[in-house]
Every structure is written in structure tokens, then in C-alpha cells.
Amino acid sequence: MTxxxxxxxxxxxxxxxxxxxxxxxxxxxxxxxxxxxxxxASGTGGRVAAAAIPADYRQVTVANSVARAEQAKAYxxxxxxxxxxxxxxxxxxxxxxxxxxxxxxxxxxxxxTTTAAAIANTYLVRHYIGSLQRNRRPLExxxxxxxxxxxxxxxxxxxxxxxxxxxKSVSDEFQRRMDNAMYAPxxxxxxxxxxxxxxxxxxxMHAVINHRVTNRLPTVYTSNVPIEELAQVFDARLADRxxxxxxxxxxxxESKRGMRR
Numbered sequence: 001m002t003x004x005x006x007x008x009x010x011x012x013x014x015x016x017x018x019x020x021x022x023x024x025x026x027x028x029x030x031x032x033x034x035x036x037x038x039x040x041a042s043g044t045g046g047r048v049a050a051a052a053i054p055a056d057y058r059q060v061t062v063a064n065s066v067a068r069a070e071q072a073k074a075y076x077x078x079x080x081x082x083x084x085x086x087x088x089x090x091x092x093x094x095x096x097x098x099x100x101x102x103x104x105x106x107x108x109x110x111x112x113t114t115t116a117a118a119i120a121n122t123y124l125v126r127h128y129i130g131s132l133q134r135n136r137r138p139l140e141x142x143x144x145x146x147x148x149x150x151x152x153x154x155x156x157x158x159x160x161x162x163x164x165x166x167x168k169s170v171s172d173e174f175q176r177r178m179d180n181a182m183y184a185p186x187x188x189x190x191x192x193x194x195x196x197x198x199x200x201x202x203x204x205m206h207a208v209i210n211h212r213v214t215n216r217l218p219t220v221y222t223s224n225v226p227i228e229e230l231a232q233v234f235d236a237r238l239a240d241r242x243x244x245x246x247x248x249x250x251x252x253x254e255s256k257r258g259m260r261r
Contacts, residue, residue: 014039014058014124017061050140052144059121062078066114067115070110074252085126098218100247102221102242104250104251105252108224109254112223113191119220124142127143143187146189149190151174154174182211187218202238206234209238219246
């Protein structure tokens, strides 16, 4: 990843830790082609933006996550989990799969979403660097972050939209997010089960999860609902799909929102 570029402002980049040139300010700049590939020329695009990682979490990795100190037991599991990410390059039906995680705490604001985004960014980094090392072209969207609350709000807006154009625009965006969540090699499904859902919305959620489980695509779920109670929010069939090949990671303590900024 050595690049010769004129010096500009040093780039804040999720590739900084593994990059051999990150300590050299004449190289670690926004003109670095790897920075542009991951973050875009403006720093707000690239593969991180394509992954729909929320803006507040686009620089967070498992190594630098602010939740690490407060959730030491959870991060012991997370560290072991991300150590399996090289399996993404294993070929063949008998290759060991990357499993899924269910990040849970009854209290909101304990670092679940921060951690899920950190895991997603770490997967993105491993995919990008690992692909280059193997002379492969990195995927444009190896990771996707689906905010279930936002997605459900889009679903509700479809019925409220006035005019064919407005309805189609909202419907297209809903479908785009669904497709991305279904087919990305790695996905975060954030805030599963927080809001009550109609039968119609549950069917879409089931389609996403069922496709991912059936196709052995690893997923990180976050929720304030114990996995044992997920059937009460959705249904037993969907809850069973979430359980499949999935480890539960409990988060402890009270909300720290507003204290980490």
C-alpha cells in the first residue's frame, strides 16, 4: 500500500492501523488511492458510504472502538470473531463459514451499534486489503448496514406517499436497501425487534434474514430484545432463523449516550 503523493492534510482513514505508510504524513493523505477507494475523494464516499455505515461510526474499528473498555467481556468474543474474517477468502462448499453475532442488552446506549459498525468496518478493511494481496478486485459493497428503524419508516411512508412519483421514489429506496441487505457478503441489521411490525413488514424482514442464513452470509444483529423473546416481536420462524449459526453477545451496564462524544 505504498503511495507517493504530494503532502496534504493527513487523512482520517480506517486503513490507518494496518497501512505500512500511515506514519508518513507525505504519504498518508487524502490523495492516497486507497483512502479514495475506501472513503471517496471527499472523505464521505467510497466503500464506507456504500456500506451505509452511519456517519458517526465511519472511523470506528474493533481496535479503536470506545465501547471496548466498558464492554471487555463482549469484546473478548468480538476479537475472536473478527479473527475468523480471513475465511471470506476460502473457496469451496466445505470451507469454514463466518458465523453471525447477536449483540444484546436490555438497556439502549450500551455500545451495541458502535460495536456492530466497528465489526463491519473491520470486515471491510480485511476484505479490501486481503483482496489486493490476492490480486483480486475488492467489491464495491462487501458490507451493508441496515438500520431497521429507518427501513421500517420507509415502509410506512409508502402507504402515506401522495402521488405516483413520490410513492415510487420511496418504494424504490425501500427495495434498494432490502436488496443490499440481502446480498451483501457481510451485513449489520441494527435494532432488530425494537418496534412492533405489521405482518407485511415482517415478511420483508424474514425474506432478508432467510436469504442470508440460507446462503451462509454472516450477519451482525443488534437488539434490546433477548433472542429468546424475538418470536414475540416477529414470529417463531424468523426468530429461529436468527438463532441459526449465531452467537449471542451480551452488553452490560446503562446507557452511555451523550457521554462518549
